[in-house]
Amino acid sequence: MHDPLAALLTPEGQALLAELRDHSPADELALATRLRRDHPAALVSAALGQARLRQRAAAKFGADAARMYFTPDGVEQATRAAVAAHRAARFAALGVTRVADLCCGIGGDAVALARAGIAVLAVDRDPAAVAAARANAAALGVAELVDVRCAEVGDADISGYDAVFIDPARRIGGGAPGGRGRVFDPEAYSPPLSWAVEVAGRVSHAALKVAPGIPHEAVPDAAEAEWVSDAGDVKEAVLWFGAAPDAVSPGVRRATLLPAGATLTGRGLPDPAPGPVGRxxxxxxxxxxxxxxxxxxxxxxxxxxxxxxxxxxxxxxxxxxxxxxxxxxxxxxxxxxxxxxxxxxxxxxxxxxxxxxxxxxxxxxxxxxxxxxxxxxxxxxxxxxxxxxxxxxxxxxxxxxxxxx
The missing domain is CATH 3.30.2130 (VC0802-like)
Structure with missing residues (x-):
């Protein structure tokens, strides 16, 4: 299978990426002209593109972004590192040791799980995303815990895994950002939520990532629904499956605020009555x-x-x-x-x-x-x-x- 990142992983490609680490987009045209005197034009274009993606990804991945590999969709759709680390810690607290990460994208969640000491099967059907996930596992020192495969997630053999994490695509369209749209119907996810729920039932524990705006009536009764914010911005909602005292509670609604990790669970309180403005x-x-x-x-x-x-x-x-x-x-x-x-x-x-x-x-x-x-x-x-x-x-x-x- 062709690895779209192969050229960037060569010594020449690595040297170019190192030179472009702190480049200014305003100087890119002159920089590209200079670099093409000594390097193949295709390699320079690939390195410049990757450098731009790394700069965009810094908001999500911090210092790790400078060593990681991305696709345009991967930068947009990847889980923020702090949120992925929180989820990995919850899996670890459940006693999970092997997770099948289905729809793994560029591998941000797989890396977080591996850093928590969990072995990961990372599966995606997009060859470019798979190449990035494999490169990221290696670049961040967790390759021995992450098995990355390019396949349809429905064909993945998850026997022997005690948990699954599924992050379905929730966008349609392509091209420029203006040409992409969010999907609000959980059954229009790719794969649909009903499929993910069925897969969740095959293992001891599961986490299904959904849009934060998911209607509460669409949350299965067997799931705990957790909404996660980071620095005040709501980042995602996750449906958790699996019984574990004080860890996963079917039917419960939870809000978790990062970076502090404060968590609030619902107790079925009625809406408070309105009243006069206080101090x-x-x-x-x-x-x-x-x-x-x-x-x-x-x-x-x-x-x-x-x-x-x-x-x-x-x-x-x-x-x-x-x-x-x-x-x-x-x-x-x-x-x-x-x-x-x-x-x-x-x-x-x-x-x-x-x-x-x-x-x-x-x-x-x-x-x-x-x-x-x-x-x-x-x-x-x-x-x-x-x-x-x-x-x-x-x-x-x-x-x-x-x-x-």
Missing amino acids: YLYEPDGAVIRAHLVAEVAEQVGGRLLDATIAYVTADGRTETPFATAYEITDVLPFHVKKLRALLRERGVGSVTVKKRGSAVEPEELRRRLKLTGPTTVSCTIFLTRVAGAPTVLLARPAGPDPAT
């Missing part, structure tokens, strides 16, 4: 909202909703929680741009952060209309939302620590 506003993490665990956060902080349909919690007291960001509310007023602009000018505000839930107003448009003239060192946070159904503006500042702690 503090709590903005739940996106994973908490996706997991429908706002009620659990409201209980933690002794709070209530601003509006029955909005995931903002308000409370009279300050309570520390890792699952929501706290703000101290300074002003509450009906939405009116001129009055808001006058108030901000009166206070000399020159910089605002605009957040919204339940408002049709676009933050950038509001910033333009506010025409702030104060120094940028004077700032505040504006929340555009509804209170008891009425469009409302809340002015706030980040809350200090809980005075009781």
Whole structure:
């Protein structure tokens, strides 16, 4: 089978990649012209392409990206390293020693599993992705634990493996990013969710990666659903299968916040009732909202909703929680741009952060209309939302620590 990375793995290819490690895209044309005097044009093009992909991948893989190999789709679709490490740690905690990673892509999850001491069968039907996965296992020192194969995942023999991880493709189209679209129906995944659930039933434990926006009614009763955020951004949802006390709980909804690793599980609490605006506003993490665990956060902080349909919690007291960001509310007023602009000018505000839930107003448009003239060192946070159904503006500042702690 042709290895599309073979030329880059030669001494000449490695030397080119090392030279391009910190290259500036602005200098790429001149750099390519110079390099082609001493190297084959095809090799230079391949090295430049890989160098660009490595720079893009640094946000997901950190320092490892400079040693890894990518495809354009692989950079876009690969799991962020911190999230893959969290999942690998959960597998290890379950006592898993051998995982079949189906739809392995460029091998980011396979590497994380191997680093957790787990032997991995990594399978994908894309030859370019398989070549990258194999090269990545070698480059990151885990090749002895990762067996990479190019095959249809439905043909993979998973007997002898105590767990599977399946990350189906959730995009359609191709070419430029604008030509690609996300798939929202789990049965339109490739392979479909029903197939992945059936495979999960053949082994002791399984994790199936799904889109964070998966409807809760589409989550199988036998699965624990975990939504994971990293530095406040929701990255994925995973369906876990397999019974293990305090590890996988069928029917439970969980939110996990990285890098700290704080995790919140649902207890079936009813939605909290809305009430008057208190001194503090709590903005739940996106994973908490996706997991429908706002009620659990409201209980933690002794709070209530601003509006029955909005995931903002308000409370009279300050309570520390890792699952929501706290703000101290300074002003509450009906939405009116001129009055808001006058108030901000009166206070000399020159910089605002605009957040919204339940408002049709676009933050950038509001910033333009506010025409702030104060120094940028004077700032505040504006929340555009509804209170008891009425469009409302809340002015706030980040809350200090809980005075009781």
